Amino acid sequence: MTIVTVESVFDMKSGDMCKFDEYGWMIMCPGCPDAHVHLTPKERPWDVIEHEDGTITVNPSIWHKDDCNAHFFIKKNKIQWC
Numbered sequence: 001m002t003i004v005t006v007e008s009v010f011d012m013k014s015g016d017m018c019k020f021d022e023y024g025w026m027i028m029c030p031g032c033p034d035a036h037v038h039l040t041p042k043e044r045p046w047d048v049i050e051h052e053d054g055t056i057t058v059n060p061s062i063w064h065k066d067d068c069n070a071h072f073f074i075k076k077n078k079i080q081w082c
């Protein structure tokens, strides 16, 4: 996974992660070319830990059941498939 700085979610591609002021972290699915958006705003159940080395960890796992069925953890920017 790669942390990027973009103006719009439409500039993101599969495997990109970006922190937006308005929405918080947005994480594009790394498991399919559709790159549907996984959103992790405050009201959703994900915690995003921002490490001192600039990487992030997301808890709990992300599971896109309704689309490509990708199920993974992000630990220090690395994907751990479930």
Ligand SMILES: [Zn+2]
Pocket: 029, 030, 031, 032, 033, 034, 035, 036, 064, 067, 068, 069, 070
């Ligand atoms: Zn997907």
